[in-house]
Amino acid sequence: VLFDAVGTLLRPVPCVAEVYADVGRRFGCELSETEIARRFAAAFAAQEQIDRRWLGGRTSEPRERDRWRRIVGRVFGRPAALEPIFAALWEHFGRAQSWQLDPAAGPLWQELSARGLQLGLASNFDSRLLAICSGKPVLADCRRVFVSSLVGWKKPSVEFFRAIERELTLPATQIMLVGDDLDNDYRAALHAGWRALLLDPRGRWPQLDTIASLGQAAVRLG
Numbered sequence: 014v015l016f017d018a019v020g021t022l023l024r025p026v027p028c029v030a031e032v033y034a035d036v037g038r039r040f041g042c043e044l045s046e047t048e049i050a051r052r053f054a055a056a057f058a059a060q061e062q063i064d065r066r067w068l069g070g071r072t073s074e075p076r077e078r079d080r081w082r083r084i085v086g087r088v089f090g091r092p093a094a095l096e097p098i099f100a101a102l103w104e105h106f107g108r109a110q111s112w113q114l115d116p117a118a119g120p121l122w123q124e125l126s127a128r129g130l131q132l133g134l135a136s137n138f139d140s141r142l143l144a145i146c147s148g149k150p151v152l153a154d155c156r157r158v159f160v161s162s163l164v165g166w167k168k169p170s171v172e173f174f175r176a177i178e179r180e181l182t183l184p185a186t187q188i189m190l191v192g193d194d195l196d197n198d199y200r201a202a203l204h205a206g207w208r209a210l211l212l213d214p215r216g217r218w219p220q221l222d223t224i225a226s227l228g229q230a231a232v233r234l235g
């Protein structure tokens with residue numbers, strides 16, 4: 014059973030807009046959190062489009078760094094201080110303390126491990142996720158952390174899933190992905206022949222195989 018990272022196991026605390034606003038202010042870029050959130054969503058979506066349409070789902074460590082530099086640049090309107098702002102944000106979101114682990118993750122991890130399931134992460138994050146996991150006691154011993162920048166492909170590309178199958182030497186039907194993204198996690202996993210569970214806290218997809226909270230995963234996997 015593999016879990017998506019951001020939005021499923023981990024969330025940034027303080028939130029992205031608050032951190033961007035603080036860091037921007039330090040370098041003379043005053044923007045409201047509302048405006049940052051709006052620009053961030055647009056910039057993030059634009060980079061997702063580039064990944065899908067131009068790069069065909071391929072990625073790498075340099076591409077991830079470049080992607081985030083472009084997102085930061087677009088949020089702040091290409092400021093003179095782009096490099097220091099970007100560096101501060103890159104470092105912030107690479108620290109374990111910047112991310113809160115869902116409180117249900119600990120008990121869930123214990124219970125599923127006790128049932129003999131192999132657990133891991135399958136994320137579109139970059140190699141910073143390895144350091145973040147090391148800083149979270151629940152995840153620190155996890156040896157199966159798959160990040161797209163190191164796999165070379167990102168979700169929803171089927172190649173991302175195939176690479177993990179090879180690494181785990183398991184057939185697609187014996188792997189499940191639990192994630193909060195309808196396309197990148199749920200649909201992509203099913204398309205690859207995996208099982209899938211969608212974390213859907215707002216109940217937007219009642220017709221799909223969903224859980225309202227991470228804590229429900231243990232029952233559903235029973």
Ligand SMILES: [Mg+2]
Pocket residue numbers: 017018019020021192193194
């Ligand atoms: Mg997610």
